Amino acid sequence: xxxxxxxxxxxxxxxxxxxxxxxxxxxxxxxxxxxxxxxxxxxxxxxxxxxxxxxxxxxxxxxxxxxxxxxxxxxxxxxxxxxxxxxxxxxxxxxxxxxxxxxxxxxxxxxxxxxxxxxxxxxxxxxxxxxxxxxxxxxxxxxxxxxxxxxxxxxxxxxxxxxxxxxxxxxxxxxx
Amino acid sequence: xxxxxxxxxxxxxxxxxxxxxxxxxxxxxxxxxxxxxxxxxxxxxxxxxxxxxxxxxxxxxxxxxxxxxxxxxxxxxxxxxxxxxxxxxxxxxxxxxxxxxxxx
Numbered sequence: 269x270x271x272x273x274x275x276x277x278x279x280x281x282x283x284x285x286x287x288x289x290x291x292x293x294x295x296x297x298x299x300x301x302x303x304x305x306x307x308x309x310x311x312x313x314x315x316x317x318x319x320x321x322x323x324x325x326x327x328x329x330x331x332x333x334x335x336x337x338x339x340x341x342x343x344x345x346x347x348x349x350x351x352x353x354x355x356x357x358x359x360x361x362x363x364x365x366x367x368x369x370x371x372x373x374x375x376x377x378x379x380x381x382x383x384x385x386x387x388x389x390x391x392x393x394x395x396x397x398x399x400x401x402x403x404x405x406x407x408x409x410x411x412x413x414x415x416x417x418x419x420x421x422x423x424x425x426x427x428x429x430x431x432x433x434x435x436x437x438x439x440x441x442x443x444x
Numbered sequence: 445x446x447x448x449x450x451x452x453x454x455x456x457x458x459x460x461x462x463x464x465x466x467x468x469x470x471x472x473x474x475x476x477x478x479x480x481x482x483x484x485x486x487x488x489x490x491x492x493x494x495x496x497x498x499x500x501x502x503x504x505x506x507x508x509x510x511x512x513x514x515x516x517x518x519x520x521x522x523x524x525x526x527x528x529x530x531x532x533x534x535x536x537x538x539x540x541x542x543x544x545x546x547x548x
Contacts, residue, residue, distance in 0.1 A: 298457075299530055373520055376477075380518070410459045411528030414517050418531055421514040 283416040284440035286311065286322070286366070286404040291413065300416030305443050307406075314340050320443055322366070325350070335361050341442050342366050344406065348386045355397040364439060365394050368406040369414065369422050384425065391426045402439040450506040452534050453492070453541045456516060459528035461497035470522040478515045487512055493538065495547060501538060509534050 283301050285291075291304035305311050312321035314334050323334035326347035334340050335357045342364035350365070358365060367387050375383045394401045403423040407413045414422065416437065423433035468491050476484045487508035493501040504512045516529040535541035 298532065300532070369517075373518055376518075409526065411520055411526040413459070413528055413530065415530040415532060417513055417534075418517040421510055422517055424510075425514060 282441065283419070283434075283437045284443070285407075285414075285416075285419060285437075286440060286443070287407040287413065289407060289409065299413065302441070303444065304413075305440070311443055312339070325354070332357060335363055342402070342440075344368055344404075345387075345390050346371075346406075348390055350390045350393060352393065352397060355394055355399045359397055359399045363399075364442060365390075365399050365401040366406075366440075367391060367401060367403050367426065369403055369419065370406050370408065370412040372422070373412055388426050395427075400439060402436045403433075404440060450536075451503050452506050452509040452536060453538050454502045454504065454509060454512065454534045455499065455532045455541055455545050455547075456502055457499045457530045457532055459498075459530075460525065462500075462522070462524075462527065463497075464491065464494045464500075466522055466524065467491045467494070467500060471519065474519045474522065475512070475515050478518055479511060483508070483511055499547075501541065506536075 285301050285304045286307060287304050288307050290306050290309060296304040307313055307322060312319050314321045314323040314327070314337060317339065319339065320341055321339045323340045323343045324346050325331065325343060327334065331354055334343060340363065343358060344366045346368055367390060372380065372383050372387065391401055403419060403426065405412055405414050405419065419437055420433045423436045424430050427433055427436065471491070475489055479487065487504050489502055489504045489512050491500050492503045495501065502512065513531045516531055519529055521527060533541055533545050535544060
C-alpha cells in the first residue's frame, strides 16, 4: 500500500502544464503538477526569444522557420486542421506538437463535439506521422486552469488510452 | 443481504467563492447537459460537504469518477461569472480524502 502511494506521488510530480499566465509553485503542486511553465517567463515565444521557446501554428512567422529553429522545442496546434507536410517537418526536426485544451473549455453543445473531433483528428494524424504530441491547458486565466487529473482525462478523451494520456502530459517536462 | 453502493469522493476547488445552493442545483444541471442522462444516472453526483468558500467534496458512484472529473473540466460558468473547477484528489471515504489532502 505504501509503495503504491509512493508511486502515485512520484507520478504526480512528473506532470507539467503550460499557461499564458503565472502560476506559483504552491498552486502548481496543489493542482498536481511539478511545474506550470509560463509563456513569456519560463518559456519564450517564437520569434523573439533566445532560450527555450514555443511557436504557434497561427503565428505570422513562417512555420518552416519556426520548425527549423533550434530554440523552438514545441509547436502549438492552435490553427486546425494540421497539415501533414507541417508534421513531416516537425518529425524531421524532432519538435513536439502541443494540443491546446482551453479552447475546448469555452465550447458547448455541437461546437464542443466538433472541437473534440478536430483535436482527436490532429492527434491521430500526428501519431500516424510519428510526431510526439502533448496536451496543455495554455490557460489565459485561472478559470481555464485544470488539475493534473483533469488534464490527463482530457488527454485520454483525445487519445483513448490512459497510459498514453499520462505520457502526453509528462512530455512537457522537455521545457524543464 | 444488504447491497451498499460503492462510492468515490472527490475533493474539488473552485477558482472563485461559491455557495452550497449554487453548487447543488446549477452544477447538477451543467453536469447533466454535459454527461447526458444515462451517464448522469450511472454517476449520480452529489455535493456532500462544503469545506470553505472555494472547496467542496462531491460523491459519485464508483466507476464514474473519471467521467465526473472530465465533466467538471468543461464547466466554466454557473451564471455568476467565469468559474473553474479543479479536482484535487479522489478517495473511497471522506476521512481518507481529508487525510490525504492535509485537511483532516
